[in-house]
Amino acid sequence: MNIRAVKEGKTEVLVPVHEEGVSFPPSAAPVFYNPAMELNRDISVAAISVFAKILSERRNIPVENIRYLDALAASGIRGLRIANEVGVHTTLNDWSEDAFELIERNIEYLGLHDRINASRKNANVLMHEERFNIVDIDPFGTPAPFLAAAARSAVHLLAVTATDTAPLCGAHLNSGIRKYSAVPLNNEYHAEMAVRILLGKIARELAARDRFMRPLLSHATRHYVRTYLEIGNGAKKADRMLEQVGYISHCPSCDFRETHAGIAVHIASECPRCSSETQLAGPLWLGKLHETDFCGDILKELEKTESGTKEQAKKIIELCRDELDIPVFYEQHLLCKRLGVSASGINELIDTLRSCGFAASRTHFSGTSFKTDAELDEIESIISML
Ligand code: SAM
DSSP states (O other): OOEEEEEETTEEEEEEOSBTTBOOOGGGSSSOOOGGGHHHHHHHHHHHHHHHHHHHHHSOOOGGGOEEEESSOTTOHHHHHHHHHHOOEEEEEOSOHHHHHHHHHHHHHHTOTTTEEEEOSOHHHHHHHOOEEEEEEOOSSOOHHHHHHHHHHEEEEEEEEEOOHHHHTTTTHHHHHHHHSSBOOOSTTHHHHHHHHHHHHHHHHHHTTTEEEEEEEEEEETTEEEEEEEEEEOHHHHHHHHTTEEEEEEOTTTOOEEEEESSSOOOOOBOTTTOOBOEEEEEEEOSOSOOHHHHHHHHHHHHHOOOTTHHHHHHHHHHHHHSOOOSOOEEHHHHHHHHTOOOOOHHHHHHHHHHTTOOEEEOSSOTTEEEESSOHHHHHHHHHHO
16 A cells, blocks of 8 residues: 555644555545545544543543544544544554554554554444543444444543434435434534434433433534534433433424424424424434533634644634524524525624524524524514614
8 A cells, every 4th residue: 555644733644645645535545534534633633632631630530541442543543643642542443454554554653552552343342342431433424333332332422423414414314214213304404403313313322321421512514523422321311311302393484493302292293383384303412512611622722733724623613612502593594585685794683683682693504594592583573674
């Protein structure tokens, strides 16, 4: 395999190349490597660094004793960066022979034998055999086949990437139903739908093991969803967590939406606003997507780094930090089209909602989306008056 060294953050890593200096398309390489995921990895390094500090300060676990698993490591670039830049003890696992060899070469290249070990197992077997303080799942497409084992293996933090946004957001409906045992809706807030369907599935996997989660950060960026979930144990707490799983009924005629918390609820199908038939999405996560303090600490961490995507990463995390935790966002242009008015600037709309006494924020999902606690009638009258 031809290889070359690339630098991401503070770490040089060997990755496969097609010919001298010419990169493979990620899926055609003998070992997967996608330079476009640098942003995802930059945020990961900052988030894991913040969480490692939390573990060492609150639970007295020295950073070098924290066990981090990159369960689907490929070249190892994610875990190599985390071992090198955060300092946690790292296991890099991949069942492919080529990937395993490249991981071993990378450990040699960085001289980090004391901090990293390579493993060549089926990730599900490894996660059923061993527990890690932090488990990271970064698969091809859907993480669904790995969630049961990851929900068992992750002691304190579970980080998950999903690149199967079409099933998650309802564009490939049956695939989404099969993988996530839930019904997504493909409408204007499909990006948030994808995040909430994924989190709903993980919450149910954890609950089956009397475990619970607290989302610290969740973002939908480009073609993927990424989430960081603090994990804990206890049947009662798992029951309370499940109260944050439920359904959204959505009226496609007037854009009315209503949340129904709890998995076993009776949901009427007539829109109380315009009497059209509503559509139902779920079960999905209705709780918080982010913790403000955690996002704030990631921002401080990003500020210190040399990451290539620093400004983009900061923008995403700032928007997540300031986003209202209300399911689900409104799309300003869709509402304006329905009302037959032209759209004001999004900041003007948010300022006006606030000056009328409502909570309102932008979201990281799209530049023309907003969240508010105002009722739809109130939102419409404010939009019409701008
Ligand atoms: N995390 C990597 C990164 O940041 O570049 C990318 C990982 S790549 C998308 C997915 C990897 O998972 C592939 O290298 C594949 O060989 C490996 N894989 C797929 N199924 C696996 C399984 N059941 N057990 C172990 N490795 C697996």
